[in-house]
Amino acid sequence: MEKYYGWGLPIDISTHGPEIDRLIYVIHIFMALLFIGWFSFLVLALFKFRARPGHRATYKLDHFKTPTYLEVGIALFEALLLVGFSFPLVHKVRNVFPDESQALQVRVVAEQFAWNVHYPGGDGIFGKTDIHKITPANSVGLDEKDPNAHDDIVTINQLHIPVNRPVITRLSSKDVIHSFGIPVMRIKQDVIPGQVIPVWFEAKKTGNFEIACAQLCGLGHYRMRGFFTVETEEEFTKWFVSQPPFVALPLPPVDQSIVPSPPQGEREG
Amino acid sequence: MEHASHEEIKRHVKIYIAVFVALAALTVITVAVSYLHLPLGQAVLVALAIASLKASLVALFFMHLISEKQIIFSVLSLAFIFFVVLLALPVVSS
């Protein structure tokens, strides 16, 4: 099996990931050059100007020009990092969403300490949800009276996606702040309770990977591990149809006091 | 203010009384305006304008800012700048 993880950046399987990696490399090379140059100067100064008999310190030195140029250079380079790398990439990742009809849409509802993954089912429409309907068997609180909910699929800690197709994930949390991170996907987003936050990504490579929670969310933070499977379109479809739809659940007694769920697909800015 | 003469203080006292009357009047005005049921935006504007006016009166005359030294203003302007930054916080998180 191919080695996914090691002592540095993990394997990168996302379409936008190489740009992030490139930025990380560029910054680290810049850091290394700056540090080595600066450190050599330090060592030289320490050696050259060590206290010794017959050596006396100089009171006033001429003004050094080079450091000023260097500082201006650093400032310009930082400006370049911002304008040339960070801004466009952030714009692309955060603002330019893929066409919703082309993309796989999925909701991820975080809770202590699991990722509930909610697929809209064959109709492509998410069923209504209601926090009062949450039970161990109905972990996202789907409303059985909504016909759109009947074919919905909910898995726990299993996010399957097809390769080479954009995925739009709407993140929300039941309880505390979590952070939805997929290291190999170079994607990470804090999940803030009370908000629905969309993120998108596209995988270039199949395999079995991980979702990690990056924000301390309680005692089980360390084991809030989700499984992230990237499959070919056929494998994905096979997996998808093999999942039991929500309607298979027995209907609970009718409850009239339905609290409307927060509007789906709302973009948070 | 440290070396103000007796007469000066007497003049100050008159100012204090005038400021008090102004504050009381402004309080009545701001309550009266609230009964007009202006739209929220205008109501906020009017209420904050009156409150700022009252606050300035208190700060300038009761707290003697009108004749205060530079150093005090330096500290206060720092606080004011960062106060404005704090008030920008809801904008940042929106």
Add this chain to the structure above:
Amino acid sequence: MTHTDEHPLPFWRKYVFSTDHKVIGIQYAVTGLSFLLFGFGLMMLMRWQLAYPGQPLPFIGHLFHEKAMVMGIMLPEFYNQLGAMHGTIMVFLGVVPLAVGGFGNYLVPLQIGAPDMAFPKLNMMSYWVYFLGGVTMFASFFLPEGAAQSGWTSYSPLANIATTGQTVWLVGMIFLITSSLLGSVNFIVTIVQLRADGLSFFRFPFFVWAQFVTSFLLLLAFPPLEAAGVLQLMDRLAHTSFFMPSGLVVAGKVLEVSGGGNPLLWQHLFWFLAHPEVYVLILPAMGIVTEILACNTRKPIYGYKAMVYSVIFIGFMSFIVWAHHMFLTSMGTKMSAFFQITTMIISIPSVVILTALALSLWGGSIRFNTPTLFAIAFLPMFGIGGLTGLPLGLVASDIHLHDTYYVIGHFHYVVAPGTIFALFAGIYHWFPKVTGRKMSEFLGKLHFWPSLIFTNGVFMPMFLLGLAGVSRRLYDPIQYAHAQPTQPLNVFISICAWCLGLSQIPFILNFFGSLLWGKKVDKNPWEATTLEWAAPSPPPHGNFEHLPEVYRGPYEYSVPGQRHDFWPQHMKEEN
């Protein structure tokens, strides 16, 4: 307000409830050092769990209560307590009290030629409120459910639904904030009002400037956290919902709160303090390093004025970068662009200060004594800390590195081999002033070299862990497949951490041994120029025999035509 030396004060007034800034400074420093040691101990416990997850802690494991460790195996509850309290203790009870309360209290009045702080009673109160805060925090470990366990950042709603330890944490924080406010008011007034005649602002030693800016940061940045603390206390005790949105379901049960709150409100108010707080940690350290380098290179600091302007600029900017800690919340791209820009801008004055300090070495005659070694080591260590802030300050790279070990490595480089090295340098440098005795150079070097090697051994591998995407605050790092290959690094880090602990033994021996047996020195053993060296060692109550007058800038070393290579600020004539 002032005491005269005719009536000797009873012991408890002289050493316990003293109003003398020097005694208070020592109290702060000793308490701060004790908390540093304690916080370090918490970390060493955590490192066992991280290196050998699920294995019983040898020798001392069975000494812990069963709610902390079962058969010597650490529980996640306890791990999270250790994590939260390590951060809180190191920042709020260790470094800041040592840097600001200890060094600031002791040195600022001496360096500006004042007999004491402007408000000695307030100063005493500030220490005792801090002490109370420390006791509160320490005592929270003995609560039935233990101390706070939501991280030192205490993000809501996790902190809202946490155990009682969080309430006690908040109460402790309010004590600490009150103490800081009292202290900062005192520093500002002292520096502005009680300067010696002739000591204009641009004749201040850089340390005084650093403390001055730091005091403003404490004064103006802490209150918003106090506001946040009050709101979180209300949430916990009066069941309000300032930080609780509607529709929360915890452990399968709908939470019975009114809702309507905003969890990000806490983060904003918290980081509004906590970013300036970073500079509260680093500025006094820069001040200490500057003093020591000027004295031990025997030449003036290069670019003193540029450094002063930089430190003021840092102070300003530190108030408008806070949201770079929140890039991965749902912040809009415009806002994140704004905070990326301010973050890049604030790096420039830090570069200026670091460059000026490095250039100050050029042309000097460098004495490699222990304080200088620590001060010099500060430069590259802080440099690494600063540089690694760069990929975290850009949203694009932060997407991958956010909340990983990269962050831990970054800020520990700033604070541990950065600030704490500077604080050690300061202890070695001013020990003769405080006690009248020098510390041992041999033990000092035995302290320095292993500390330098092992801190790097601890924090350097963390960057690799971070790049590998390993999340921070994990009780058990090997649950994740992507964290397993880096586990040998964790073992290495832990061993380095324990060795780092052992490396502090020479310091402790040196500290106490030198108190008793250190070489006795006169008032100016380093031949330094600033005013504190004009006072006797140790300075008596009231500091100076006569209030000094100042005739020149702080770092007049090796002035051509002078007989000696230092020209103290208070000397009217040629030296």
Add this chain to the structure above:
Amino acid sequence: MCKHSKQASCFNMIRYISKPHPITGVTNAKLGTWCFLASEVMLFGGLFSAYVLLRTGAPAWPRGAEILNVPLATFNTLVLITSSVTMVMSWASLAMKEFANYRRYMGLTILLGLAFLVVKGFEYGHKFQHHHFPSTDTFYAVYFTLTGLHGLHVVGGVLLNTYFLFPGSALWKTEPEQFAGRIECAGLYWHFVDLVWIFLFPVLYLL
């Protein structure tokens, strides 16, 4: 103080306790008080900003006038304004060396402060009777927290003023200038508390 001790210790005295600094023109206490007030500005600034954030984020927000007692709060506003005048009058009395008047005005200030607290107590009691608690909704949470914190500041001011009315006023006999300075600083704090209320009143009760 200097005259009570030996000449030598005068060198070690903290300067500018009662006389202003020749360059800054202020006494230590005055600068310290203003610094403290600057931090208070940031404290209430943080709370105000929390209020704005919560209110703008809320789907609906009640108008204060509809659920709070505006006439009572107006009365309280006037009480606090009056107490500010009596406070500044007590300082002016000291500046004119009229100690008896000082005591009268200071006593009045304290009574007015207490009156404010009593009225506030009735207001709270009334809310509790109708089962309105901080936990009821965000409006009440903000209302109780802000007015409660302000109330604590009033309590602090009343205690401070009471100290200066009774034991603290002994300083008048030995160091009149320093005592007048202290009363000015106590006044600064008291006016600040008034100033906070000037904003709280419209924000919570009228808007």
